[in-house]
Amino acid sequence: MNVAEPPPASKRGGGRVCVFADLPELVTFTADVERSPTDPTGRRHGPATRRMLDLLDETGARGTFFVLGEVADSMPGLVREIAARGHEVASHGQRHLPLEALSPALLREEASRARRVLEDLTGAAVTGFRAPYFSLTAETEWAPDALAEAGYAYSSSVLPAQCFLHGHAGVPARPFAWPCGLLELPVPVARIWGHRVPMLGGMYLRYLPPFDVPIMIRRLEGPLVWTYCHPYDLDTEEPFTWDREIGLTRSLFLRMNRRITLRRLRALHAGRLSIPLAERLAEARAHAGGGAPAPQSNGSAEEATVVSEL
Numbered sequence: 001m002n003v004a005e006p007p008p009a010s011k012r013g014g015g016r017v018c019v020f021a022d023l024p025e026l027v028t029f030t031a032d033v034e035r036s037p038t039d040p041t042g043r044r045h046g047p048a049t050r051r052m053l054d055l056l057d058e059t060g061a062r063g064t065f066f067v068l069g070e071v072a073d074s075m076p077g078l079v080r081e082i083a084a085r086g087h088e089v090a091s092h093g094q095r096h097l098p099l100e101a102l103s104p105a106l107l108r109e110e111a112s113r114a115r116r117v118l119e120d121l122t123g124a125a126v127t128g129f130r131a132p133y134f135s136l137t138a139e140t141e142w143a144p145d146a147l148a149e150a151g152y153a154y155s156s157s158v159l160p161a162q163c164f165l166h167g168h169a170g171v172p173a174r175p176f177a178w179p180c181g182l183l184e185l186p187v188p189v190a191r192i193w194g195h196r197v198p199m200l201g202g203m204y205l206r207y208l209p210p211f212d213v214p215i216m217i218r219r220l221e222g223p224l225v226w227t228y229c230h231p232y233d234l235d236t237e238e239p240f241t242w243d244r245e246i247g248l249t250r251s252l253f254l255r256m257n258r259r260i261t262l263r264r265l266r267a268l269h270a271g272r273l274s275i276p277l278a279e280r281l282a283e284a285r286a287h288a289g290g291g292a293p294a295p296q297s298n299g300s301a302e303e304a305t306v307v308s309e310l
């Protein structure tokens, strides 16, 4: 599928203005390294991840790559390369399953194994975990205990908003510590009309109208800002595949506007500092207020944002 190149993100008075100008100087690049849902061959994520590494070389950014255990098993050289090029390797779990599909014991077992495999490949400690689909919700608040027992120091698994698929509106938008001590770094969200809305990754970064981006940036709630994407978000050459499992609409959404993602990530990180999340844990703890426990969900969500987690 050919997707027409859209006009520049923002122009004023004939001069181009970066819509991300008001973001903080330090914004961490993060990526989830997994197979594209629309790539039945599974062969594209290696080259797509390397293009992502090249982009970071361009901007001088060092980031955090949450690698799926299945990818590490099949492409150990890719994991070594990510680490060798200066980035943090963290875990995206063993299989790409939402937490509610696992039991506490199974999560502990799979997360432990994935951590050991990544540590053996990189020779470095693996301290971070991101749940597939940001699926740490009110229903899976057992997960932090399992992750702490599996040896992780921090999690990046919560979307602190009410969402169509996953989301946990009952937790803070700033970093916080779960009662077990595991540090949580929630997805950065903006407060718009009383609702929390993510904006710096995935479909949001790809489809947000450019005129809305500066407004949302001024309303960002979390003090620790990071972006997130997948290798396939930047794979502008992948042929369109209609994946019958996820349907035509989602297949189209996953494939379209990738040039915009690439352009926005390049503009966002150019001239801005990015260091791995593992190097920002002291900052996160300071925002967490010395490890005050997160409120346990009682089902009374303070938000009512209805957005799809595509």
Ligand SMILES: [Zn+2]
Binding pocket: 032, 034, 092, 096, 131, 132, 133
């Ligand atoms: Zn994922």
